[in-house]
Amino acid sequence: xxKRDQLSLLSDPGTxxxxxAEHTSKSKFTRRRVTVIVGALCFSAGLVYFSGQSPNxxxxxxxxxxxxxxLQNSSKEFLWENVKPSAQLEWVDCYDKFKCSKLTVPLxxxxxxxGKVSIAMLKIPSAFPSTSEEYRGPVLINPGGPGGSGVxxxxxxxxxxxxxxxxxxxxxxxDPRGTGQTSPPLSFFPSAAARIQWNLKNGPxxxxxxxxLSMAYSRAQVLGDIAEANARNASQYISTASVATDMLxxxxxxxxxxxxxxxxxxxxxxxxxxxxMYPDNIExxxxxxxxxxxxxxxxxxxxxxxxxxxxxxxxFTGCFSAGPSGCPFHAPSPQLIxxxxxxxxxxxxxxxxxxFTSLGYGVVDYSMLRQLIFTSLYSPYNSYPQLxxxxxxxxxxxxxxxxxxxxxxxxxxxxxxPRTPVPELPLSYDAALGIRCTDGVPVEDDVEELQAHFEKLxxxxxxxDVWAGFHLACAGWKVRPKWRFExxxxxxxxxxxxxxxxxxxxxxxxxxxxxMSKKFKDASVLIQNSLGHCSLSAVSICTMRHIxxxxxxxxxxxxxxxxxxxxxxxxxxxxxxxxxxxxxxxxELFKVTKELxxxxxxxxxx
Numbered sequence: 001x002x003k004r005d006q007l008s009l010l011s012d013p014g015t016x017x018x019x020x021a022e023h024t025s026k027s028k029f030t031r032r033r034v035t036v037i038v039g040a041l042c043f044s045a046g047l048v049y050f051s052g053q054s055p056n057x058x059x060x061x062x063x064x065x066x067x068x069x070x071l072q073n074s075s076k077e078f079l080w081e082n083v084k085p086s087a088q089l090e091w092v093d094c095y096d097k098f099k100c101s102k103l104t105v106p107l108x109x110x111x112x113x114x115g116k117v118s119i120a121m122l123k124i125p126s127a128f129p130s131t132s133e134e135y136r137g138p139v140l141i142n143p144g145g146p147g148g149s150g151v152x153x154x155x156x157x158x159x160x161x162x163x164x165x166x167x168x169x170x171x172x173x174x175d176p177r178g179t180g181q182t183s184p185p186l187s188f189f190p191s192a193a194a195r196i197q198w199n200l201k202n203g204p205x206x207x208x209x210x211x212x213l214s215m216a217y218s219r220a221q222v223l224g225d226i227a228e229a230n231a232r233n234a235s236q237y238i239s240t241a242s243v244a245t246d247m248l249x250x251x252x253x254x255x256x257x258x259x260x261x262x263x264x265x266x267x268x269x270x271x272x273x274x275x276x277m278y279p280d281n282i283e284x285x286x287x288x289x290x291x292x293x294x295x296x297x298x299x300x301x302x303x304x305x306x307x308x309x310x311x312x313x314x315x316f317t318g319c320f321s322a323g324p325s326g327c328p329f330h331a332p333s334p335q336l337i338x339x340x341x342x343x344x345x346x347x348x349x350x351x352x353x354x355x356f357t358s359l360g361y362g363v364v365d366y367s368m369l370r371q372l373i374f375t376s377l378y379s380p381y382n383s384y385p386q387l388x389x390x391x392x393x394x395x396x397x398x399x400x401x402x403x404x405x406x407x408x409x410x411x412x413x414x415x416x417x418p419r420t421p422v423p424e425l426p427l428s429y430d431a432a433l434g435i436r437c438t439d440g441v442p443v444e445d446d447v448e449e450l451q452a453h454f455e456k457l458x459x460x461x462x463x464x465d466v467w468a469g470f471h472l473a474c475a476g477w478k479v480r481p482k483w484r485f486e487x488x489x490x491x492x493x494x495x496x497x498x499x500x501x502x503x504x505x506x507x508x509x510x511x512x513x514x515x516m517s518k519k520f521k522d523a524s525v526l527i528q529n530s531l532g533h534c535s536l537s538a539v540s541i542c543t544m545r546h547i548x549x550x551x552x553x554x555x556x557x558x559x560x561x562x563x564x565x566x567x568x569x570x571x572x573x574x575x576x577x578x579x580x581x582x583x584x585x586x587x588e589l590f591k592v593t594k595e596l597x598x599x600x601x602x603x604x605x606x
Contacts, residue, residue, distance in 0.1 A: 085118035099123040120181035124158040127167035136168035144265030147432030149180035163592040178238040178431035204367040205465040224476030241485035244274040258283035279491035288500040289534030290513040299440025301470040305461035306509040318569035328392035353399035364399035377506035378533040381567040437477035496522040538567040
């Protein structure tokens with residue numbers, strides 16, 4: 001199927017994953033540790049990131065005896081602080097089977113006297129030595145955000161991504177400026193505890209109470225002051241233009257002039273920025289879950305929601321098709337399921353549900369419910385079965401399942417620890433806010449203008465209340481970047497760009513992919529006929545075949561090529577029937593892509 005007018009939006013059932021408690025490994029030497037999951041309703045998260053963590057874990061409250069700190073606090077563990085930064089790539093063994101390095105690059109590419117940045121990188125080595133004809137080079141990956149850690153993605157999912165592009169490639173995840181193990185670090189607060197204390201005072205969604213929008217605006221002003229006072233210098237050098245140039249520096253450190261890249265969500269903005277700045281330095285460039293770069297740099301964040309409600313509608317139709325046994329939130333029609341959800345909204349808004357279970361405690365309120373449903377739109381084939389279970393339980397005044405799902409996107413605050421190394425976090429909230437606010441034009445809206453912006457969003461989607469914070473958060477931002485690329489986002493690239501978009505992506509609509517493709521000569525859009533954000537939110541052997549052929553053989557699919565998916569909504573059975581119909585190569589692609597899709601995680605709410 002090649003023609004766009006032949007598309008049919010799927011509302012089929014997908015796979016289930018179960019929620020279990022996160023277990024902390026025991027150690028001979030332990031210290032009392034209390035881990036608290038904090039409801040951080042801060043305006044600082046990005047679109048999405050792909051996590052290297054297991055999707056089947058949640059930690060709400062742990063008072064057990066456990067090692068103080070987490071991954072890096074044991075002398076036997078790899079310590080990033082022991083990696084010596086160098087202007088040449090010096091790889092050291094890390095995490096038993098990977099290679100790690102810190103590459104020094106100019107803090108300011110236009111003022112070499114300004115200092116240096118040390119870019120942290122983690123590599124999954126190719127199966128072939130660099131001298132072999134089978135070796136293809138290093139593919140840089142970006143998980144999105146902004147603020148997502150490429151190191152975390154490579155560590156947890158890099159081997160799977162290598163299984164798609166091919167063993168001839170190295171997979172390299174790097175932490176962009178201000179994130180993860182890259183230094184200098186970016187932090188608005190003196191400690192994680194101080195930042196979480198600030199976040200605890202956040203208000204509800206902007207339309208949920210009178211004065212909520214004004215409160216959010218005032219808090220954005222204060223947070224902007226905090227960032228300027230505590231992180232002004234670091235914030236000036238974290239722009240996407242600088243990170244794009246860092247990618248070129250990384251490739252040159254490998255002795256190569258052209259980029260190999262696969263970026264997701266915000267990573268599409270990073271990729272498009274690179275392509276516009278360095279069109280002659282591209283070997284392969286895939287941007288997946290494409291955001292319109294002009295929309296991003298304008299700081300408007302409006303047209304992202306064009307297809308959002310389409311994804312929610314698929315929950316209603318999919319639940320209806322699954323029947324009462326497949327979807328406990330079932331009703332006699334999709335419209336009645338939608339009405340059932342509206343009634344639940346009203347009930348929880350009037351009477352928030354208290355929760356106290358062995359896994360944790362809290363209060364399920366209207367804002368939490370709205371945000372949880374919104375995040376489920378990112379990976380519906382995985383999340384909708386659990387969402388339906390949680391909604392049905394909430395109707396019975398049991399908020400435990402929903403609180404458990406919500407906790408997966410929350411922060412952990414660990415107390416009573418001595419000095420620990422910089423933690424390995426999949427997403428930096430401070431960097432997320434700093435990057436997109438320094439990239440965007442200054443947001444000088446007053447409360448009335450922000451209200452008008454919210455109402456404009458509301459004409460596109462029922463989730464305007466959840467999304468409004470992306471624009472609003474920058475209303476208090478004061479730091480301007482030393483270097484900001486202002487376009488145009490066009491180019492005659494040395495190799496055609498491949499853009500991948502889903503037919504019902506809740507935050508990066510397919511129209512963005514087609515709009516961006518017109519700006520780069522011979523660029524091609526590969527359409528995945530599925531719900532969710534980015535191609536890896538579903539399993540499509542067809543999509544992965546095309547991406548593999550693009551990297552390995554330089555085959556660019558015809559613009560508008562459509563790929564179907566194997567994922568089904570509300571499918572709670574095994575994959576045996578699917579696997580039996582596949583070749584050995586396709587079966588391996590299916591397994592790899594499914595595991596990647598189950599690692600899809602949204603660090604939210606903002």
